[in-house]
Amino acid sequence: MNFPLMPPQASEHAVAYDALFWTITALTVIFTLIVGVMIYGFAVKYKRGSSADRRNAQSHNEKLEVLLLVVPTVLGLAIFAWSAVNFTSVRTPKKDEMELFVIGKRWMWHVQHMNGIRENNEMHVPVGQPIRLTMISQDVIHAMYLPAFRAQYHVVPGRYTSLHFTPTKPGTYKLLCGIHCGTQHSEMVGFVHVLSQQDFDEWLESGGNRYTKADRSMEQVGADLWKEKGCGNCHQGTDNNRAPSLNGIFNTQRTMTDGSTVLANEDYLRESILRPWDRISAGYENTMQAYANSLSEEQVLSLIAYIKSTGSGATPGQGEYEQPVRDGRALDSSSKSTIDIANDRASAGASQAKELTN
Amino acid sequence: MSATVVDKTQEEGLHEPHPKKNYLTADHTIKSWLLTVDHKRIAVLYLISTTFFFFLGSIAAAFIRAELTNPMGTLLTSETYNKMFSAHGIIMVFFFLVAVIPGVLGNFLLPIMVGARDLAFPRLNLLSWYVFMAGGTCFVIALMMGGVDAGWTFYTPLSSLYSNTPITLALVGVFFAGFASIFTGLNFIATVHKMRAPGMTWFRMPLFVWGQYATGVIMILGTPVIAITLLMVAIERMFKIGIFSPELGGDPVLFQHLFWFYSHPAVYIMLLPGMAVISELMACFSRRPVFGYKFVAFSSIGIAALSFLVWGHHMFVSSQSVLQGIVFSLISFLVAVPSAIKVFNWALTMWKGSVHFTTPMIYALGFLGLFVVGGLTGLYLAAIDTDVHLTGTYFVVAHFHYVMVGGTIMAFLGGLHFWWPKMFGRMYSEFWGKLSAIIVFVGFNFTFFPQFILGYLGMPRRYHYYYFAPEWQVYHVLSSAGSTVLGIGFLMPAFYLTASLINGKRAGRNPWGAKGLEWEHADSPPVTLNFDKPVVVTGPVYDYDAEKDSEMIRAGQRLVDMVKGEEEK
Amino acid sequence: MSSHESTHPDAPVVYEQFEDIGQQQETYVLGMWSFLVNETMFFAPLFFVYGLYTWKHHADFYLAHALLDWRIGGINTFILLMSSFAVALSVHYAQKGRTRAQLNCLWFTIACAAAFIWIKLQFEWIPKISHGVFPNPEFIQNYPHYAMEHGVPAADPYKARLYYSLYFAITGLHALHVAIGIIVFLALIYLIKKKSSLITDYIPTEMVGLYWHFVDLVWIFLYPLFYLMPRP
């Protein structure tokens, strides 16, 4: 029988994390010892009836109290600063991240690679490669918890959250759900396989193993879906009267009917697919069908992957996407008051929602 | 506390051949108990009901520990297991910890300590107990209907849309319990402000009163927030209105904000009264005034105020904004400072004192040890980075058990043993008392220390199985074994304290030689209106003399004789 | 509960836990204020949630609010202000010992409170609820029809449902307070008429008055927030 004391240290952050962790542990031990020695010493020395000197006993000492005020504050602030720096760095995306999509559902983890490989409760990643998980939940709140990487973040329904880590050691590590999500919460577990780059490439080549075999990449799935749902009927190569083109729309600033601007990120694209009337690009009517009940989170992610594949505002050279001002019904919102625009789209949204629920 | 003796006859009352009527013997009918407005009787009612809930919650805990000895968890189904930990959490937090010290010791002692005949609003106090029982009944009915499985935190949308258990009823139960706590807090605040005896200035109040006052402030400022939040969840369950559910248009993180806005201060509703008890115990059994009285008193108020500004540290990884997480982390470190001040001042109270190792003192020393560990492990969870890995694991479980059990329950048991002779007029067996205190301390550490390691290794809380990590079993077995010892330690007082009611030695007015209005001016047990004559306070609080005390003991006097000498004087 | 200073039949009762009438009165006032602090914290999260979602979905909330008539809300505001004034008067008369005038003011307050609830039910809640426009799953279908019938543009029904959830929750809780107020006022009048030993000075009237003013305060904020939302 052995007594493990540390989880494996398998990411860049784990090393920085453990340095802080053991520093606080040292502080804890020191302070516990100080208080322990004080208690033990006083209790023994001043046991009732002992002959210890009890004269000139003080019952308060302002200088000492100020010391007690200052020392913990300073130590606390030092630890705070250290941990805040650590945390900010771990929440900051690295350059050249490999993006994986994660969908949490009761009670399993669904992981999807860009090339279309799908895994359940398993995740294969190459060593030394910064990873970004883009996560969303289909039902309740879950938490992606990777103890070996000292990484954890909640997976919330309704919006995307992200988790960043860089695995440093090949091996197999636990992948857990960190927040109570119902009956089989404790079975929502799996493994992260950190492979060497060569093994990972082979694994990719083979299209994954067993049930994870991929025939099409996410973009291809998205493209098929695009065709199947007839998105291209309206969203054509260039902007037309019915709809804007989505080529290279990702990560660009969009102007809405009410004059506000919005960054076309994953959250916005998801919202526009599921409930298009919510925020409409300036110059367009609310005519798009809502897909709130007809697309799964996976399908939405594939569509977004497809839209991303057509270019992105953040990619150098492709960032000059400009939202055109079209004749007639321009972005000039002064002709119509914002509330009138809100009126238009809201009533359209209402009638669509009615269809949706019928 | 030295105070002018207004009337000597009350001293003589002790030695009358026929003891005069006290609050217990004033009337014997059941009706006189159920319709009583005497704060002392209500305290006894609270003692009985919270003890019941404690054992109910402990049974659930026993099932959890038994289940976790095996990675495959063969005893219960996952569904039952989830209901067990939910029941354990909800009962222990809302029906035991929040109510126990204010309800039992606070109700009994606060008016006596400030020299009042009763709390400011006695009927509201009775109502508080009834509302508490109504809430408890709702929850017990929810248990009988199968129990709830959303954990005590009731995170949406699991609790509002997905769970198929009688959560609405449980929420209503907690809602009622919240009102019981509001009424208690209201009573304490009005009593401390307006009912103090002549001469009882703020800085002559025992620190117990300061602690209860700070608790009362949190109760009226925080509890309504959780009450209305849980009500919103209940309405959301019934009508599907969608304030907290994303698929209905709401934001689940908003629930966590509102929940922790109360539930972090609630930690201090549970802990501050415990700290208040410890101040009394340390002073009495060191025969010294509490070191740095004013700093300890103001640290209670400081904790109460700061506790409202740190709720976000429960939500570092909940997708709240990074900026807010960092700000909350900063403030969380500040709230550690008043706690540190208290711990050092308690330890310094023994300095040049005359330390008596009685049962309550052993509990108090146990409290100090456990609270130091509990408090310091809070640093890991306040630091935003270390929290990421540890949040939602057994590290958190161990941390808050060190604070809640090691803090609140140790303090409650210490206080109960200290004031037991005052409450019921009987002494318990000192041998069994000390034994149980030591068993609780040892059992507690065996139960919860391994859980720190488990948490660091990555064992998430609320997990029924851990078949994927058999290497964790050794710590779980240790923990379960420790919990057996702990359970025995908790059961023992139930027996010997009950036995003391029947065959315990009669306690005099002041068996510990303690200072304070309740020891010097009230009988054991006190009469219905606490004092025979109004008291006027003239001296400082904690007017102990350690040197004299030690000299007398060196001269061969035993505590009992000293006390008798004091009384006959 | 017995009194220990009942020397004079009309003298105020001092309960046994108090030293004198002054201490008792001050304690009651402080207790009532503590209760009102608690009530403030009770309403605060609801206001906060409403404010947060108004901030996020202002345009839709604006459209959704068109189904509320600011005139009806205004009449109700006026009624509540009058009742608050009447309660202040009744405390005034109670202090002067003019019981008849005090009772008249209290009856007037009850009439106002009842009128408030009646208007709320008759013109706002019952029409909406009978058309299924209250937060339930069918709201999504019912709401656009109802808005069309009333000739107002319909907001995004999902957000309108959020708006009406909050509307019913907050005004419902407020109306519950009004209803409790009526019961308390009736009890107060009954005890005064019975010359109960519970009520021998003006303090009980002032306590109930403080509660009623608080109910009024909540409405002072509810009215502009719900009925007079500015155009985005």
Next chain:
Amino acid sequence: MATTHHEHHDDHGHDHAHHVIPISLLMKVFGGLIIGMALTVYAAIFGPKMPVQFMWLIAMLIAYAKAFLVVQYFMGVKYTTKLVKAFAYGGFFWATLLLIMLTDYGTRQWEPVPGWTPGEESALSRDLEIDRVPEDVQIHH
């Protein structure tokens, strides 16, 4: 809070709790409340069109003024002890603590959620990133 022994007894002696507010003052306050109500309605329905934040500000300021009148005179806080004043206004103050939650909703987009370009050094520098959109790209506000 630090009421000393003496103040405590002064509390008992004072007659402030018995202060009778004259009817004329009550009527003035009532008039003020009605005017306040009329102003709110005017500003919201008939008044000149103003930016929406300004409209909210006006509505809330009037509401606070009305609330102040009610608390001060109808509830008689003006004539009570400091302690009661502290309770009366402290409650309102404490309720505003909930507004801290708005920080979360206001700064959540600073989080490096997907869609943001990778930040240079810290998670908080993303705002600058947006400012760095090339100038020839026309953004309509």
